[in-house]
Amino acid sequence: AQRVTQPEKLLSVFKGAPVELKCNYSYSGSPELFWYVQYSRQRLQLLLRHISRESIKGFTADLNKGETSFHLKKPFAQEEDSAMYYCALLNAGGTSYGKLTFGQGTILTVHP
Amino acid sequence: EADIYQTPRYLVIGTGKKITLECSQTMGHDKMYWYQQDPGMELHLIHYSYGVNSTEKGDLSSESTVSRIRTEHFPLTLESARPSHTSQYLCASSDLWTDPHGYTFGSGTRLTVV
Secondary structure, X not given: OOEEEOOOOEEEEEOOOOEEEOOEEEOOOOOEEEEEEEOOOOOOEEEEEHHHXXXXXXXXXXXXXXXXXXXXXXXXXXXHHOEEEEEEEEOOOHHHOOOEEEOOOEEEEEEO | OOOEEEEXXXXXXXXXXXEEEEEEEOOOOOEEEEEEEOOOOOXXXXXXXXXXXXXXXXXXXXXXXXXXXXXXXXXXXXXXXXXXXXXXXXXXXXXXXOEEEEEEEOOOEEEEEO
């Protein structure tokens, strides 16, 4: 069964510091992974997906199949990055195709 | 504007009442989902649909039911609300061909059963 683990429930950093939100997954096939973000009083929205290999709002995430990880990184955190972040894994086969499994979420707080 | 809409945003209701949470999307997406999310907690899939007349139970058992009579509409019903149903309910949709990997989420309905 597929599983997504975000080991840190809370993460606090100061403005300008690097930040890394950890995500580990368990999946038997070729994984397709995403990061979603939920800012205060806003709806959950896609931040980035690993197949796009893009950088959004300064965030990047590299898929490491050897370590089964998809950590989200930003070299210099900003106060507006404070939000709830979810890592998600797409089920890409069988009768459950298209279902996303979410991790537990990490609340990031960036202090001034 | 193409989007996904949930109503109501907030609902406070007494125990034993029947409620329906509405979810509609104007993007023509074939797949729709309901997630349950407690504050600051993970999302749990409770129902999903891959098209009209298709509904499936999700990973988290729920006493709610859903229907998919029209592509754009995916309402969730609780026949008899209980305090344990207090939570936030998020609706989402996706399309295999136009946006195969991203979900669009609604703003959610925060339900409180007293």
